[in-house]
Amino acid sequence: MTQPAPRPGARRSEKAKPSAMQIDELIVPRWIIPIEPEGVVLENHALAIQGHRIEAILPLAEAHARFAPRRVTELPTHVVTPGLVNLHTHAAMTLLRGIGDDLPLKTWLTTRIWPIEAAFLAYDFVLDGTRLACQEMLLGGITCFNDMYFFPDAAAQAALEFGMRACLGMTVIDFPTAWASDAEDYLARGLAARDALRDEPLLSFCLAPHAPYTVADTTLQRIATLSEQLEVPIHIHLHETAGEISEERGRTGQRPIDRLERLGLIGPGLIAVHCVHLEPTEIELFARRGVSIAHCPSSNLKLGSRHCAIGAMPRCRCARGSGYRWCSLEQPARSALRDAACCSARQGIEPARRHVCSA
Numbered sequence: 001m002t003q004p005a006p007r008p009g010a011r012r013s014e015k016a017k018p019s020a021m022q023i024d025e026l027i028v029p030r031w032i033i034p035i036e037p038e039g040v041v042l043e044n045h046a047l048a049i050q051g052h053r054i055e056a057i058l059p060l061a062e063a064h065a066r067f068a069p070r071r072v073t074e075l076p077t078h079v080v081t082p083g084l085v086n087l088h089t090h091a092a093m094t095l096l097r098g099i100g101d102d103l104p105l106k107t108w109l110t111t112r113i114w115p116i117e118a119a120f121l122a123y124d125f126v127l128d129g130t131r132l133a134c135q136e137m138l139l140g141g142i143t144c145f146n147d148m149y150f151f152p153d154a155a156a157q158a159a160l161e162f163g164m165r166a167c168l169g170m171t172v173i174d175f176p177t178a179w180a181s182d183a184e185d186y187l188a189r190g191l192a193a194r195d196a197l198r199d200e201p202l203l204s205f206c207l208a209p210h211a212p213y214t215v216a217d218t219t220l221q222r223i224a225t226l227s228e229q230l231e232v233p234i235h236i237h238l239h240e241t242a243g244e245i246s247e248e249r250g251r252t253g254q255r256p257i258d259r260l261e262r263l264g265l266i267g268p269g270l271i272a273v274h275c276v277h278l279e280p281t282e283i284e285l286f287a288r289r290g291v292s293i294a295h296c297p298s299s300n301l302k303l304g305s306r307h308c309a310i311g312a313m314p315r316c317r318c319a320r321g322s323g324y325r326w327c328s329l330e331q332p333a334r335s336a337l338r339d340a341a342c343c344s345a346r347q348g349i350e351p352a353r354r355h356v357c358s359a
């Protein structure tokens, strides 16, 4: 029987050792950068692959002695790292990329994005847009994304087609769309999607109220309760622009973070997206409660907003990750990471602590 030809960069193992363990593949890259131990770059090491699992990462000589791989893949100019996590996406909005990119946030939402979504939003729109986003993310080394959009069942289908991990938002916003009619309907549909997909090991869900300025107090309180009962995170835009903060102060007399604190959302399950214009007391509050922050430097640059004060956060032990809006200027993953690294450098964070690409 004819054996299939090895893929580029791969060759069949030359000699099987009787005492060696049979494995599917030995990958021999130029460098391996593991998560643990932290800050280490391995050379002359190999990854032993058996089935869908990494059996071992070990020195090359030891790998040859211990394993009899069916295939050896040599990557003499490559680095192998764990997959990146995009902590904030509206993946399907790849289809709207470039529309109104020169507009301020509120004008962009109200005169471009929301009217277009009112006309075109549908299951197939989200499926196609998320498929495109998945391909772009995989090309950028992203294997997991935290999404906030409508029709999470469609986004789930796309993620599964590409074998990606995804945390899908049970999105809530205070106006009707093709996905749901009101806050209760958004929650009911999101929870139904979560129930239907609960056996998919690559998928998880979070509650995703769009922002303090688009979701009412009663709904935010219900979301805080559901988050606690179901043990699912809350994913929300927070302090994206200075205008959002001044409007909230005019409307309620409070800053948005004060309002979320009053409503019970500031806790370890909160993933707060953007977080520009934070006061030192707010950073301390986030650190005390274990809030995670999605740092979106490319989006902030586009809007002319200030940067998230990630320079102050290592001292406060805030968890940080990066996201980028698929709907704005074309922003491949590496470009977004470069922006994040530049923001870190600008705030005096030493390179080893620029944890801008992990979640």
Ligand SMILES: [Zn+2]
Residues within 6 Å of the ligand: 088, 089, 090, 237, 273, 325
């Ligand atoms: Zn966003």
